[in-house]
Amino acid sequence: MPNTVSTRAIADKVRQQVSRKRWEHILRVAELAGEIAKANGLDPQKAYLAGLLHDVARELPEEELVRLCPPQNEVERSHPRSLHGCAGRKIADGWGVDDPEILDAVEGHVWGVSRGNLLGMAVYVADSSEPGRRVNERIRELALAGRLREAYAQAVAKKVEYLRAKGIPIHPRTLKSYAETQA
Numbered sequence: 001m002p003n004t005v006s007t008r009a010i011a012d013k014v015r016q017q018v019s020r021k022r023w024e025h026i027l028r029v030a031e032l033a034g035e036i037a038k039a040n041g042l043d044p045q046k047a048y049l050a051g052l053l054h055d056v057a058r059e060l061p062e063e064e065l066v067r068l069c070p071p072q073n074e075v076e077r078s079h080p081r082s083l084h085g086c087a088g089r090k091i092a093d094g095w096g097v098d099d100p101e102i103l104d105a106v107e108g109h110v111w112g113v114s115r116g117n118l119l120g121m122a123v124y125v126a127d128s129s130e131p132g133r134r135v136n137e138r139i140r141e142l143a144l145a146g147r148l149r150e151a152y153a154q155a156v157a158k159k160v161e162y163l164r165a166k167g168i169p170i171h172p173r174t175l176k177s178y179a180e181t182q183a
């Protein structure tokens, strides 16, 4: 974690960007990401900070998301809301968060994280399995049992299956992460 940015200061800034309900989700994700990190030999404070930041841009108007992250492909053009990971990264970067693993975790919580970014996997799994969602309990348990890679692979697979079943176009990065993790 960069020593110029305190977790407390980031928490205050994030809280001002989102509704109370979203803030409660964010806190649950940060807590769980920290626990998952601990269970998998990763830095819990970094995971907590990335969890705090993951949805910072979730409630920005679409025009603002598109301004921060001009769409790069058809999926992004047709689903500008999905740009909130990329936009969150830009905001975090602007606040002085300079750890590339944390920034990748924030961006990757929507489309999937870069290969080998275990911290990002912790946030992704925490986001998809935090208790408030009332789904993916098994995935959460796997991650908390020290089997984060498996948990992440299952979470990505579940997302891909869900989107396919609904006929929703899938982001290339999600497909890439899916291919990498199912191998």
Ligand SMILES: [Fe+2]
Pocket: 054, 055, 058, 084, 109, 110
């Ligand atoms: Fe999100």
